[in-house]
Structures are given as structure tokens and as C-alpha cells.
Amino acid sequence: MSSERKDQHVDLADAQQQTASPARNDFDDVRFVHHALAGLDRDAVSLATSFAGIEWPVPLYVNGMTGGSTRTGEINRQLAIAARETGIPIATGSMSVALREPDMVGTFRVMRDENPDGYVCVNLSADATPDDAARVVDLLEADALQVHLNAVQETVMPEGSRGFSAWPDNIAAIVDRLDVPVIVKEVGFGLSRPTLERLADLGVAVADVSGAGGTDFARIENARRAENDYAFMAGWGQSAVCCLLDAVDAAPGDVPALVASGGVRTPLDVVRALALGARAVGVSGVFLHAVLNGGEEALIARIRAWLEQIAQLQALLGASTPTALVHTDVLLRGGVREFCELRGVDAAAFSRRSERHTGSSDEE
Template identity: 55%
Template sequence: MSSERKDEHVRLAEQLRDERRPNGFDDVSFVHHSFNGLRLDDVDTSTEVVGARWAHPFYINAMTGGSAMTGRLNAGLATAAAAAGVAIASGSVSPALRDATLADTFTVIRDHAPDAFVFANVSAEMTVEQAQTAVDLLDANALQIHVNPAQELVMPEGDRDFRGWLDRIEQITAALDVPVVVKEVGFGLSRASILALIDRGVRTVDVSGTGGTNFIDIENQRRERSEYRYLAGWGQSSVDCLLDARLGGDPVDAQLLASGGVRTPLDVVRALALGASAVGVSGHFLHVLIDSGVDALTAELVAWTHQVRTILTLLGAASVADLAHTQVLVTGASREFSELRGIDVSSLARRS
């Protein structure tokens, strides 16, 4: 059943893929200046994530695993990640923790990307022992714990009891000897949620907002009556989450990663300029792999590395850190969200 569900998730993610969905990033633009004083080759696109230095500020985010077909996808994703020099996260390792015969659908990631920075991924339902097993299985550099109450509630066979999630996250974070990142699955981490995680010892979060793969839509398609279609727009974008975390009060004391609806290298730079240290991409890269193969995905990843450097040069940012000084214009629904939350986004337009 678990393997069939994983295959169905991939099929529905492709079937329901819609790059016209609002993702928040289109509300973000930059003030253009003509004299940037930089040379393209001198621009440094590296970034630090959970204490590790990455050459590139984007990564292949958590997607799949748990069946023969998704194991082949993980092998392709890892092969491309290794060739392009980007980090990669596995999908939830939970199926392999329940059925050891599924382990090789995840271990293929390390097999095909022996030198990559790899995140293992588990749900907030896992114990410390299970989380450690997931890390060991992938020889992972860090662990993602995904939180997905919206998905679980619509999933026909999903969890209905979310008591103890913060307790388990705290226990895993304290016990593991690798960094832990807590991420949403596409509905956004609110400021209050981030602060609750910080109180439990978490120091890095992936806000993972709306605009990309929509697990309410996916799980609703798996229901007999598809009765939850009205929840399709639930949640906040990553742009909203980043603004709320940085400007909605005192800046939160956590490293922020962003994902959800990231479609272009410009979206990556937009998120970095709003305070993310790195940006995860799932649906777009999976679609390229499924539609065109490993070589095409590798070429896409390499192209993104060049394009991110180009955009930084255009903005006069010699490094990712310099993006904190770019003048950002926030309009549309993201501005309306900010106004309702009491966030002064006009200050971003006056940075120097």
C-alpha cells in the first residue's frame, strides 16, 4: 500500500502540475541600477547551510522513494545532483523504516551522489531511533523532519492525532549528531510555528510555502468523493513566510530555507534577498527528469548555477550575503498579506 501510494503521489504531482498557480515570487521585484561595478566571474554564489559551505544556494528538495519506480527517480535525481554539485534531500524515509525491503529506493541517493550534501527525511511521527536509522541509511549530512498536518488530514489513510509532534522534534534535535531542519510540505511555516520550533531547540527551518506541489489537491484526488477541493488554496507562500519571519517583529533566531513553487533561478534569488540562506526545488526538477531524463536535468541544474550568478551580477551583489542590501519591491497579494500582518515591506525598497 505504501509503495502504491508513493507511485500515485508522483503520478498526481505530474498530472496536477500547474505553473500558473500563484507562488508569491511574482510579487517580488528589484530596483534596477545600471552600474554594478562587478565582473561575472568574481561573483561568489556559495552559501552556508547548517554549518556546511555549499557551492550553490539551491538544492533538490525532498520528493520521493519507497517503491521501485520512485527508487529509479531517486537514482536519477542523485546522479544529476552529483554532476552539478548541488545538495539533495530524499523523500520521507518512513516507508523503509517500516519495510526494510524498500531501503534501496533511498540508499541509491548516496550510491549515485557519494560526495553530495544529503538530507535524509522523516515525519514528525518518528522516534529518535528511527530518525537515526534514516540518517545512517543514507549516510546523511543532515536530517529533515517534515510537518504536514494539512496533507495528513485530507489523506484517506492519514494521521488524525498531532499531539506530541513538537516533543518528538525536540527529542530528535537534541539526540542526533547531525543538524536537523524542520520543513513544511508546501503550506508554509508561520512565524508562530517557527518560534515554537526555536523553543524546542530547532535552529534551521524550511518555510516551504504554497505555489508548488499541492498535497491537499493530491490527497483529495485519492478520496472517493474528492470533497476537499475547496481547501486547494490553503496556506501561505514562502514569500509571506520569509517576510513574516524577518519583519513581523524581532527577526527569528533561526536559519531560514525556502521552497515551494520555485520555478526559475530568479525565484531563488528573490528568496535569498528576503532572508533565505538557500532555496529548495522539487516539482520543477522532477518534471524535467520525468519528461526529458537525467542528462536534461543535469543540464538544467548547471544552467541554474550560471543563471543565479548572472542575476547576482545584475543586482550588484558580489555574494549571496550582499543580496541583503538589494532594494526589493513587494507588491500584489504578498503586500496585502504584509499589511494585514503589520509588516512594513516598504523598508525593503529603501535598503542600500
């Protein structure tokens, strides 16, 4: 049953990618102000990023997707090869199934076997025990653990959990137990500022805001219901853009270091998220679609193209590092501007950031 569900998730997630053009989302409400003399030489641009003691050569990662069946094990093999060949970090899908069904461990372990020197994150749900967390880290010799928050998905899932109150204590215990970084992430419904503040209180150093606008697990789980009776849950939550803006004026330590995912369609979306304060950006749906339609070679070509385009956009915007993008001028429009107004965020200030940045360091 678990293997069948994993395969269903892949098909339903990819179906959401199969449109003639990418669906509009909140990233489209973020536009850069063009300054024609702000550019740098491409050779002066670095893609390296660091946050909470983590150092990555690029600000892009393959976010957690799948595993737990023969088919998804092959997908993970292809994802891992692409990560190895391009040098980008990668995360597994949830390994809860591997804890219940040891025969499925290999469908996740292939990510380390094919990528022995890469940065690999393992993934578990927030109701996992510290022992479970330590076990999956050991199984893949992982560099970090992602803990996913998926209350919306569980609510719509026919066989989902209906109990979420233990999650904060579980997260704190996992953080205390592990020697590797713990990254708490949503699965596509966003992390509000109060949630981020609570995660910081629990000792979490990194959070992936993983917002709405990309793969919608409420839609996926509703499609698995006989009566499709949770259609009203489609579109639930905040986008990655809005989550980053919600937390943008937080003092150091008030919220974890932020990375972002959810609805990332192009290299421009990556750069937009970095400009709003993300230290790195994760991609799932677009990369999954590339693998399913062209294998690892197609994904390798896609990632290499994205990395070069990200670097070129940094050069165009005058940002020598990903972190320097927070000093670029952006216009926040439409629904994003409305979100800012309702949440007390000064949207207009983002259009004049370069005026306030006069020779200070790129690094925050």
C-alpha cells in the same frame, strides 16, 4: 499500498507542473528595483552559502520528493546522479516507508550510492522517534535530517493521521539525539513566525518554510479520495515569500536559519527568495518534471543553467554573494503587500534597502 501511494503522488505532482506556462504565485509580487550602474563582473560572484554551521557550494538544493517503490527508486537514482554531477545538495522523500518495509531501503539508499561524496539529507515525519531518526541517518550516512510537518496533507489523506500534538516533543527529542543538523520543513503550506519561534525554542537550527504556490498536497490527497470531498482545502497556507517576510525582522536566535521552497519556478524565484532572507532555496516540482521527461541528463542541464543564471542575476544586482542579496531593493506588491500590511511588516522599507547599506559587510 505504500508503494502504490508513492507512485500516485509522483503522477499527481507532475500533473500540477504540466501547463503551458508556470502558474502565477506570490513570487510574481516581488520585483527588483533596477539600478543600471549597480552591476558586478560575473567572475566576482560567489554562489557559496553558509548557515547554522552548514556550508554549501551553491544556494540551491533538490528538495525531498520520493522513494518507496521500484519506480520512485529509479527517480531517486536519476536525481542523485544529477546532484553528483552539479554539486548541489539533495534530500530524499520521507523514509517512513523504509522503516516499515525494509525491502524499500534500496530505493532511498541509491541516493548515497550514486552520490557518495555529496550532501544528502534524509527525511522523516514529525511523529518519528529519535531511534527512527538515528536509523535513517545511518542507513544513508546522511549529512542532515529533514523532519517534515504535514498536518494539512494528513488531514486530507484518506489514510492519514489525525493526531499532531506529540510533534513538538518528538522534534525536541530528535534534535537532542542526533549529531547531524535537523532541518524542519513544511510540505507546501508554510511556516508562520510563531511556528518558527517555537521551533527555535525546541532547538531546531534550520527551517525550510516550504510555502504554498507549488505542489499542493491537499489537491493531491483529495484526488485520491473517492468523492473528492476536500476540494475546499486547495491553496491552504502561506507562500514561501510571505513566510520569509513574516520572519524578516526576527533577532538572531529568535527563529532558526531559514531556507525556502515551494512554488520555485525559475532562477529569478531563487534570487527573490534569497533577497527576502533565505540562505538557500529548494526545488522539487520543476526538477521532478525534468527527470520524468528527459532523465538525469535533462536535469543536469537544467541545474547547470539555473546555477549560471543565478550567478548572472547576482552580478546584475550587484550582489557578490547570495547573502548580499538582502541589501537589494525590492518592490512588494499585490497580495504580498496586503499580507505585509495585515502582519505588521513594513513593505515600503524593502524598496530602499540599498540606501541603508553603505559599505557594510555582505554577511549578516
